[in-house]
């Protein structure tokens with residue numbers, strides 16, 4: 001993989017894209033990430049053939065919750081109207097806010113939490129400066145920021161436990177810092193930070209800059225130690241959430257921010273489409289998904305079983321791994337000399353790989369138990385070959 005991005009001109013983008021769409025080549029290098037993903041991964045997401053085992057995007061493998069499916073089908077008939085219809089967005093904000101003990105003016109609905117990351121990039125990156133991220137972490141906001149000319153400061157996770165190094169991150173904040181991101185639990189390491197330490201960090205760091213807590217996977221934790229309660233009297237803390245993970249709606253695109261009403265109003269100004277980027281179907285689906293506790297609880301159980309199985313397989317092969325609180329597991333590729341993603345893909349299993357300074361790590365998302373059995377067989381085969 002090339003380290004630096006090829007200069008993306010309109011001409012070479014279109015050339016790449018035409019070939020890529022025709023299946024002739026991999027995606028243009030614009031899809032490469034600073035944390036060292038193989039740049040060939042996104043196009044595979046376009047392959048809808050059933051033979052691929054998709055363990056590379058931390059999706060829910062059990063489909064859209066049944067109650068959400070029903071609600072989406074019912075909402076379809078009114079898809080000719082803009083999202084203001086039936087006040088459904090307001091109702092969803094109300095529902096989310098009530099769950100968090102807040103009022104709905106603390107909530108901004110977005111088309112997936114990726115849209116929120118774009119808004120944050122724009123809001124806090126337009127005056128350049130720097131933003132602070134763990135290495136590795138979810139890279140999208142860093143990528144937006146970099147493209148806006150913001151300096152991206154990477155603070156390595158702790159060596160053994162692979163947790164955010166909160167003290168080191170705090171120490172990196174300077175007068176040019178526009179934002180610091182904490183992803184809790186962290187993607188790709190699957191680790192969490194202690195809630196009281198995180199709370200202290202939020203309080204201290206937010207005196208100097210904006211703190212963004214990405215809680216895309218918070219629902220995987222039994223006690224859901226959210227920092228949402230801090231936003232009521234603090235304009236420098238923003239929380240991100242998504243319906244893409246536990247709620248099984250990745251392709252339906254719904255996420256949200258929790259922030260002080262003044263900040264919600266500011267972010268709202270930067271949202272595409274005059275604040276109606278979310279579709280009526282996804283809003284209806286999300287309302288119903290929140291109530292589908294049978295689906296959520298069964299998913300959590302199956303996810304736990306898949307995770308335990310996967311960890312046992314890694315142990316059997318003597319592969320070191322990081323205990324995970326999520327629907328993915330991070331494991332060392334130090335003993336694997338070849339291109340891990342490529343070797344897995346040749347056996348129809350898609351996973352991801354990360355370069356953490358000098359170290360190489362793999363990340364496997366939890367699929368169904370059957371899918372994890374395929375993963376285990378292929379892993380064993382390529383590891384021992």
Ligand SMILES: Cc1ncc(COP(=O)(O)O)c(C=O)c1O
Pocket residue numbers: 057058111112113114115138183187214216217241242243244250254255
């Ligand atoms: C930590 C984290 N944040 C945000 C996202 C973006 O998800 P979405 O745009 O589907 O809400 C992801 C996706 O994998 C993620 O892992």
